[in-house]
Amino acid sequence: MKFFSLLVALAATVQATFWMEDIQHSGISPFNSDKSYTVFRNVKAHGAKGDGVTDDTDAINEAISSGNRCGGNGCVGSTLTPAVVYFPPGTYLVSRPIISYYYTQIIGDPNDMPVIKGSAEFPWSNGMLDADPYVDATGSLTFKSTNVFFRQIRNIVFDTRDISGTVNAVHWPSAQATSIQNCVFLLSTRDEDMHTGIFMEEGSGGVMNDLVFYGGRYGAQFGNQQYTMRNLTFNGCKTAIQQIWNWGWTYKSLSINNCEIGINMTSDVGSVVLLDSQFFNVSKALVTGRSCGKTNTTGKGSLMVENVQYTNVPTVLESMGGKAFLLGDPSGTVYDWGYARGNLYAPHGPELFEGRDPSYFNQPHTLKLGNTYYERSKPQYESYPASAFLSARQYKAAGDGVIDDTAALNSLFLAVSKNSSKIAFLDAGFYKVTDTVNIPPNTRIVGEGLAAVIMGTGPKFSDAKNPYPVVKIGQPGETGQIEMSDIIVSTQGATAGAILIEYNLNTPTTENQCREAHPPSGLWDVHIRIGGFAGSGLQVAQCLTTPTQANYVNPACIAAYMSVHVTKSASNLYVENSWLWVADHDIEDWNNTQISVFAGRGLLVEGSRIWLVGTAVEHHTLYQYQLVNASDIWMGQIQTETPYYQPNPPAPAPFTQQDVARWDPDFAFDCKATIDHGAITKGNLTLQGNPPCEMAWGLRILSSQNVVIFGAGLYSFFHNYNTSCSTLESGENCQSRIFWVGPSLENTQTATNGTTIQRDGLSSVNVYNLNTVGSVSMITRQGADMAFWHENVATFASTLAVFRF
Numbered sequence: 001m002k003f004f005s006l007l008v009a010l011a012a013t014v015q016a017t018f019w020m021e022d023i024q025h026s027g028i029s030p031f032n033s034d035k036s037y038t039v040f041r042n043v044k045a046h047g048a049k050g051d052g053v054t055d056d057t058d059a060i061n062e063a064i065s066s067g068n069r070c071g072g073n074g075c076v077g078s079t080l081t082p083a084v085v086y087f088p089p090g091t092y093l094v095s096r097p098i099i100s101y102y103y104t105q106i107i108g109d110p111n112d113m114p115v116i117k118g119s120a121e122f123p124w125s126n127g128m129l130d131a132d133p134y135v136d137a138t139g140s141l142t143f144k145s146t147n148v149f150f151r152q153i154r155n156i157v158f159d160t161r162d163i164s165g166t167v168n169a170v171h172w173p174s175a176q177a178t179s180i181q182n183c184v185f186l187l188s189t190r191d192e193d194m195h196t197g198i199f200m201e202e203g204s205g206g207v208m209n210d211l212v213f214y215g216g217r218y219g220a221q222f223g224n225q226q227y228t229m230r231n232l233t234f235n236g237c238k239t240a241i242q243q244i245w246n247w248g249w250t251y252k253s254l255s256i257n258n259c260e261i262g263i264n265m266t267s268d269v270g271s272v273v274l275l276d277s278q279f280f281n282v283s284k285a286l287v288t289g290r291s292c293g294k295t296n297t298t299g300k301g302s303l304m305v306e307n308v309q310y311t312n313v314p315t316v317l318e319s320m321g322g323k324a325f326l327l328g329d330p331s332g333t334v335y336d337w338g339y340a341r342g343n344l345y346a347p348h349g350p351e352l353f354e355g356r357d358p359s360y361f362n363q364p365h366t367l368k369l370g371n372t373y374y375e376r377s378k379p380q381y382e383s384y385p386a387s388a389f390l391s392a393r394q395y396k397a398a399g400d401g402v403i404d405d406t407a408a409l410n411s412l413f414l415a416v417s418k419n420s421s422k423i424a425f426l427d428a429g430f431y432k433v434t435d436t437v438n439i440p441p442n443t444r445i446v447g448e449g450l451a452a453v454i455m456g457t458g459p460k461f462s463d464a465k466n467p468y469p470v471v472k473i474g475q476p477g478e479t480g481q482i483e484m485s486d487i488i489v490s491t492q493g494a495t496a497g498a499i500l501i502e503y504n505l506n507t508p509t510t511e512n513q514c515r516e517a518h519p520p521s522g523l524w525d526v527h528i529r530i531g532g533f534a535g536s537g538l539q540v541a542q543c544l545t546t547p548t549q550a551n552y553v554n555p556a557c558i559a560a561y562m563s564v565h566v567t568k569s570a571s572n573l574y575v576e577n578s579w580l581w582v583a584d585h586d587i588e589d590w591n592n593t594q595i596s597v598f599a600g601r602g603l604l605v606e607g608s609r610i611w612l613v614g615t616a617v618e619h620h621t622l623y624q625y626q627l628v629n630a631s632d633i634w635m636g637q638i639q640t641e642t643p644y645y646q647p648n649p650p651a652p653a654p655f656t657q658q659d660v661a662r663w664d665p666d667f668a669f670d671c672k673a674t675i676d677h678g679a680i681t682k683g684n685l686t687l688q689g690n691p692p693c694e695m696a697w698g699l700r701i702l703s704s705q706n707v708v709i710f711g712a713g714l715y716s717f718f719h720n721y722n723t724s725c726s727t728l729e730s731g732e733n734c735q736s737r738i739f740w741v742g743p744s745l746e747n748t749q750t751a752t753n754g755t756t757i758q759r760d761g762l763s764s765v766n767v768y769n770l771n772t773v774g775s776v777s778m779i780t781r782q783g784a785d786m787a788f789w790h791e792n793v794a795t796f797a798s799t800l801a802v803f804r805f
């Protein structure tokens with residue numbers, strides 16, 4: 001006993017400070033005119049005591065707001081004032097809300113998580129930590145929820161238990177490139193209180209993972225277009241998750257214990273996927289607003305459940321009107337391999353489906369670890385000392401957006417790849433590069449504050465006839481493992497030949513795969529940002545929209561050839577929370593003014609064993625996601641948007657030269673058979689005119705095997721910057737098609753008698769919960785339209801539950 005406590009004491013004394021606190025802080029914001037602007041802020045350096053007694057509210061708010069940052073002053077967005085607000089261990093007492101600003105990362109020490117504790121004097125509040133305060137009584141937000149990008153919260157305990165009445169620990173309206181990771185919520189269990197851990201009423205997110213909630217009227221209240229959430233644990237909440245509204249949602253690895261209600265999705269809910277989860281002692285696991293039986297002909301309330309265990313759960317699923325639809329076992333365990341309800345296309349439909357049928361879920365085991373799909377959180381390197389990090393500044397990279405840092409970054413990454421105990425640290429800054437940055441196998445890289453930007457510019461990246469990578473991860477044929485997190489890759493100026501990331505690495509894993517000893521490579525919070533930010537040369541001044549000029553393209557605003565290419569030599573790659581964004585508006589502009597920036601292709605995947613967890617690809621000209629000859633692909637809540645300028649000009653303009661080697665679509669071929677729109681009416685809805693087909697694909701799958709998609713939102717809101725085509729009343733009329741599955745070019749063969757034979761080249765493609773906006777056809781298979789929006793009317797989006805063949 002004595003020996004043991006000695007060990008514990010010893011461990012406590014040698015517990016090192018988290019490297020992020022100790023490391024030299026050299027992060028800058030080079031395009032900010034204030035040259036003394038500081039990215040890193042330790043709340044204790046701003047006067048917070050963290051002693052559990054002193055009121056730290058003002059000190060924390062000062063740490064967040066100092067430096068004339070974007071927030072509270074009419075600013076609606078800015079990349080000029082990024083900040084890491086760091087909390088050392090301690091208990092930080094607050095008596096009023098902590099107000100977070102734009103582009104803020106709130107990070108605690110993961111080895112000894114700091115506690116933010118509301119005092120008994122805390123008033124009614126929308127958020128103890130309010131990331132987007134209301135500016136008026138009608139609930140208008142400071143930052144438009146769908147434009148809240150580049151924010152994180154990590155390693156914090158939120159304790160609201162001393163607060164009586166109504167409070168949300170965190171108010172988090174949020175969009176792409178945001179996350180909450182590794183936090184704990186301690187909430188009141190008193191009947192008279194109304195505590196919620198996370199309150200999110202709208203946005204277009206996003207990822208959350210590794211969260212634990214205790215108590216509360218609600219563990220969390222979630223409303224958003226779409227989200228991917230995994231590894232959330234709820235203990236003793238009245239309702240674990242109140243799903244306020246959604247179009248599509250992917251939950252994985254939930255553990256809900258001793259709660260009255262698991263997920264209440266009775267309100268305006270489009271679809272939910274629930275995977276690899278367990279409920280223990282919950283009165284009602286899932287409560288839906290959909291009526292039971294095969295009577296409900298809308299797509300609304302689609303639900304897909306795979307691999308879920310219910311122990312001591314009397315009601316597994318309650319339907320509209322309080323009818324228990326699936327009973328559990330109040331004193332034993334029910335195991336659900338596969339349950340689906342909604343509209344099924346297998347591959348023809350719609351067939352109204354409701355019931356347990358594991359045969360709809362026979363996915364590749366190559367993507368699993370044991371019984372569950374593989375998952376891995378962003379590494380924080382919490383056991384490494386600051387001395388393990390080699391920083392970009394140490395390697396003489398300026399990060400000032402002016403000096404050419406190509407050679408400095410290449411030498412940094414080479415050095416790190418040669419020493420398995422080193423990690424590269426990219427201090428916040430803009431690393432201008434004029435040639436390829438190579439990331440060799442066995443390199444680990446972490447950026448500061450989501451504000452470390454590798455920015456390609458110059459003639460090497462400017463020739464659309466000779467596409468050229470800005471960042472190249474592994475050479476074709478190379479093997480090894482890499483980890484990269486919190487990095488943005490961008491371009492500056494006219495760079496029509498830039499491939500922002502080319503990924504070639506083959507990461508070997510043992511045959512029954514994914515053992516901890518041989519994990520896949522990982523990219524977490526590695527984002528592509530093309531235009532729309534200070535320093536890009538692709539802002540309002542250069543790239544203002546031109547909706548009244550026919551087919552006009554400013555060549556100075558053609559800014560990328562392709563965002564990311566995962567080549568056929570790549571395998572075993574885990575990607576989480578990655579947003580490939582071609583700017584539709586200028587973030588620095590306080591009116592959110594729209595711009596037209598052109599980038600050819602989004603994400604091309606030709607490799608195998610790829611997990612795309614919580615990813616989004618937006619506004620590329622030809623397609624957002626394309627899989628070609630790919631195999632064993634997991635995609636969970638993917639999200640896309642068609643460029644707002646299309647069809648002015650129509651696709652593929654301005655990328656009119658078809659790149660056959662990189663499998664560019666041929667719009668003349670893909671649009672050959674047109675849809676007879678005139679025939680489509682639904683109630684009082686009638687389609688007007690012919691929507692264009694020469695529009696970007698949201699998703700294109702050619703000649704691929706074992707593809708599982710757990711939630712997809714493919715959206716087309718605009719017709720030449722006019723949104724009136726995406727309403728139900730207009731007949732979802734922005735584009736005729738958005739999702740193509742079909743043969744690759746190599747599968748089109750000419751028979752000896754001269755006719756063309758098309759082989760499908762596809763096997764086992766499974767799509768669960770497909771949500772589309774603005775497209776007449778939801779799925780086009782080899783030119784045949786398989787599913788239409790009007791068969792699957794749900795929320796603002798149309799929703800179908802299963803497509804497979």
Ligand SMILES: *[C@@H]1O[C@H](CO)[C@@H](O)[C@H](O)[C@H]1NC(C)=O
Pocket residue numbers: 182183209210211212231375376377
């Ligand atoms: C899930 O979250 C918990 C709590 O943050 C963490 O300890 C655990 O390692 C996470 N599990 C996975 C698979 O990441």
Ligand SMILES: *[C@@H]1O[C@H](CO)[C@@H](O)[C@H](O)[C@H]1NC(C)=O
Pocket residue numbers: 236257258259260281282283
């Ligand atoms: C089961 O959960 C309820 C809350 O829904 C709780 O009151 C009860 O104590 C739990 N039972 C056990 C045995 O933990």
Ligand SMILES: *[C@@H]1O[C@H](CO)[C@@H](O)[C@H](O)[C@H]1NC(C)=O
Pocket residue numbers: 261264265266267284287
């Ligand atoms: C589910 O939430 C709705 C509010 O949207 C509420 O009216 C209803 O009572 C809740 N159902 C249960 C079983 O708690």
Ligand SMILES: *[C@@H]1O[C@H](CO)[C@@H](O)[C@H](O)[C@H]1NC(C)=O
Pocket residue numbers: 289290291295296297298300301
């Ligand atoms: C179908 O379900 C939706 C909610 O998912 C509900 O609003 C609607 O009333 C239901 N329709 C019928 C006919 O039960």
Ligand SMILES: *[C@@H]1O[C@H](CO)[C@@H](O)[C@H](O)[C@H]1NC(C)=O
Pocket residue numbers: 387388418419420421422
């Ligand atoms: C790798 O770095 C460690 C310290 O972090 C050092 O002790 C070791 O000598 C280095 N190895 C090589 C091969 O440079």
Ligand SMILES: *[C@@H]1O[C@H](CO)[C@@H](O)[C@H](O)[C@H]1NC(C)=O
Pocket residue numbers: 589590591
């Ligand atoms: C926003 O628009 C108004 C009115 O058009 C204009 O006066 C103002 O300068 C704009 N502000 C910014 C920051 O662009």
Ligand SMILES: *[C@@H]1O[C@H](CO)[C@@H](O)[C@H](O)[C@H]1NC(C)=O
Pocket residue numbers: 568629746
């Ligand atoms: C498709 O992939 C298979 C193996 O997975 C390979 O043999 C074949 O060459 C690939 N085809 C093309 C055109 O890349």
Ligand SMILES: *[C@@H]1O[C@H](CO)[C@@H](O)[C@H](O)[C@H]1NC(C)=O
Pocket residue numbers: 683684685729
């Ligand atoms: C169409 O009918 C729905 C109810 O079925 C109604 O809410 C909507 O306003 C109608 N739209 C038009 C354009 O009449």
Ligand SMILES: *[C@@H]1O[C@H](CO)[C@@H](O)[C@H](O)[C@H]1NC(C)=O
Pocket residue numbers: 722723724
């Ligand atoms: C948008 O399109 C609709 C329908 O074609 C049209 O009535 C409306 O005037 C357009 N709006 C603008 C701002 O051009």
Ligand SMILES: *[C@@H]1O[C@H](CO)[C@@H](O)[C@H](O)[C@H]1NC(C)=O
Pocket residue numbers: 751752753754755757
């Ligand atoms: C041509 O050959 C293909 C493949 O063998 C066959 O399917 C097709 O019917 C033939 N067409 C004619 C006109 O004979």
